[in-house]
Amino acid sequence: MNWGPRHVTADCWEFRLWAPALNSLDLLVEGCEPVAMDSVGDGWYAIKAPAEPGTRYRFILPDGLQVPDPASRAQSGGVHAWSVVTETAIAGRMPWKGRPWEETVIIEVHAGVLGGFAGVEAQLERLAALGITAIELMPIGAFPGARGWGYDGVLPFAPLEAYGTPADLRHLIDRAHALGVMVFLDVVYNHFGPDGNYLGLYAPQFFLDHVDTPWGGAVAVEQPAVADFYFENARMWIVDYGFDGLRLDAVHAIRNPAFLDDLARRIRAAVEPGRHVHLVLENEENDADRLRPGIYDAQWNDDFHNTVHVLLTGERESYYADFSDATTEKLARCLADGFVYQGEPSPNHVGVPRGTQSGHLPPTAFVNFLQNHDQTGNRAFGGRLTTLIVPERLRAAMALLLLTPQIPLLFMGEETGSDSPFLFFTDFSDELADVVREGRRQEFAGFAAFRDEATRERIPDPNARKTFLDSRPEPGPQAGAWQSLIAQLLALRFEHLVPRLTGTTSLGTRVLGEGAIEARWRLGDASHLTIAVNLGDQSITFRDIAEKPIFTQGSPGEPASIAVWRHPLDPS
Incomplete structure (x- = not known):
């Protein structure tokens, strides 16, 4: 591996940095004098030095600026401070091969609002009892401050200090595995945040100055060192920490499908035979070619x-x-x-x-959801569906989500009918805080409800601590009923769908009326799944099927009703 400290002997580590724009580079180990690093070719500098886990270090640029390691495995004091030598590969952990993709039911969570890694761990037993088989952590790579969504990270190898230590993260993963729950991680490989990214000072070749993204210059994944940076990051999470898979954020901004495919192949080659590892994309380009067998398992389906x-x-x-x-x-x-x-x-x-x-x-190439961090948090006031529609309509939509063959994803709090908002929050300071606050409010200027400046002023300040605290997912007034419904739906999913998902194909859909459809699939054992749902306002007629439905809500065909059948023959 090229990026980050490498353990050589009991008390010796090798430190490396790709700094092709520099003619010299020094290493500073806390308590020692700076030492000049050796130029070892292709823009790399390296040196071996006495160190052990817990040793703090920095790099010193020729102008005297001290910078953290961009591949730091841990930080002490924030993204501008010391990097910490950390052993991420731990021997003797519990054996775990993961679970097949068809068994996946995901809940997306934000570690910060749940109380860090320990807070997420405290939720695992309850979530497992509901039938959740995977938690997906929003990005945890170090970003400025202690509060944020994680998509403005600048040190993607280092778990944020505010969430806990690397050991705390490993403990969370081990506990999840002991409960039969997979752990996925959302990773950001398309850009860096605006505060704390020093790469451009010593490695401007890391970025493409002629290709823009909404967050700045695109990353130059054509560069071998850059491609290795992201592969080694993915490998660390999956091999060293034991994550069961990754969700790659906004890959359309990377602008390089060949890199994406090669990254997936390299990740899979690094995993021991027989282990289930799952790779999922967010991709606005709806590029089905990335979902070929053996490349990426699925894509988040915003269209649903x-x-x-x-x-x-x-x-x-x-x-x-x-x-x-x-x-x-x-x-x-x-x-x-x-x-x-x-x-x-x-x-x-x-x-x-x-x-x-x-x-x-296959249907399992798509991850469907009713809510997630984007779709909830990018609303001006972070409103959940529980505050936007009547419960009957939401229950019908939930049944549609959990009883179709696509892979379902819930958003934390959805399982308890939470009314709490999930807001956009950051922890920037000074001018950047002002820019983010004003930018957030201007995002909504094109909406009819926010054309008035006074109305936009009511949008919560992303940098206020209250905005973060308000985003904690408190159980809603009908929490017990929601948990019972989701447990019931997931039990039906595992009884009727999961064992038969491999080989499932669509038999088509038909529109029954405005907001009402019937969808049919041939499952892997040749039985048929039929779902009729009415999310509209007018009564319609569902197909008459001899078999008793496995699930119904409402009077068949009435608004907010749904009926689900698994039957042996095509009813037509």
């Missing part, structure tokens, strides 16, 4: 969320405009084929085709 959200709430502004026309037909296509947009332009992308054909992919 957006169509269902429009049907449930009637909202049609901003990106919901792409789903405001023929919404019911779009949901039908989504359940049958995966992506709604498979090469067509949309109102927000006039003349620009989006997506590729996806009907050949």
Whole structure:
């Protein structure tokens, strides 16, 4: 491995840094005099020095600036301070091969609002009892301050100090595995945050100055050292810590599909035979080619969320405009084929085709959700669906999510019917805090409800500690009922769907009325799954199937009703 300290002997470590823009570089170990590092070719500097776990160190640039290791495995004092020698590969951990992808039911969580790694661990037994088989941590790589979503990280190898130590993280993963729960991690490989990223000072080649992303220059993954940086990060989480998989954030901003495919192959090659490791993408380009067998297991399917959200709430502004026309037909296509947009332009992308054909992919190539950090937190006041629609409609949508063959994802608090907002929060200071606060409010200037400046002033300040505290997912007033419903739905999923998901194919969908559809699949054992749901406002007629439904809510065909059958023969 090239990036980060490498253990050589009991009391000796090798320190390395890729600094192709420099002619010299020094290592500073706390309590010692600086020592010049050796240039070892291709822009790399290296030196062996006495150290042990817990030793603090920095690099000194020719102008005297002291910077942390971008591949620091731990920090002491924040992202501008000391890096800490840390042993991440630990022998003698419990044997664990993971779980097949078809068994996956994910809940996305934010470690900070749950009380750090120990707080997440305290939730595991309850979540496992509900039928959750995987938790997905929002990014944990070190970012400025103690509060943030994690997508502005600058030291992606170092777990944020505010969440706990590397040992605390390993303990969380081991406890999850003991309960049969997988642990996934959301990683950001497309950009760095604005505060604490020193790479451009000594390795400007890390970035492409001619390719922009919404967060700045794109990362130059064509550079071998840059590609290795991200592979070694992924390998550390999966091999050293024991994570069961990764969700790669916004890979459309990387602009290099060949790198993505190679990264997946390298990760899988680094894992011992027989172990289940799962790789998932967020990709606005709806590129089905990335979901080939053996590359990525699945993609977060915003198309499902957006169509269902429009049907449930009637909202049609901003990106919901792409789903405001023929919404019911779009949901039908989504359940049958995966992506709604498979090469067509949309109102927000006039003349620009989006997506590729996806009907050949298995349903399990798509992760569906009703809410997540983006879809909740990027609302001005972080409002959850519990505060936007009546419970009956939400229960019908929840049954649709959990009893279709796609992989379902819940967002923390959803399982308890939480009314708590999930807000956008950061921990920046000085001018950057002002920029983020004003930028957040200007994001909503195009919405009818926020065209008035006084109204935008009511949007919570991302940097206020209260914004962070308000985002803790307190159980809602009907928490027990929601947990019972989700436990019931997941028990049905594991009885009727999970053993039969391999080989599942769509048998098509049909529109029954505005907001109402019927969707059918042939499961892997040749039995059939039929779901009829009415998220609209008018009564319709569901198909008459001889077998008793495995689940119903409401009077069949009435608004907010759903019926689910698994039957041996095609009812047509």
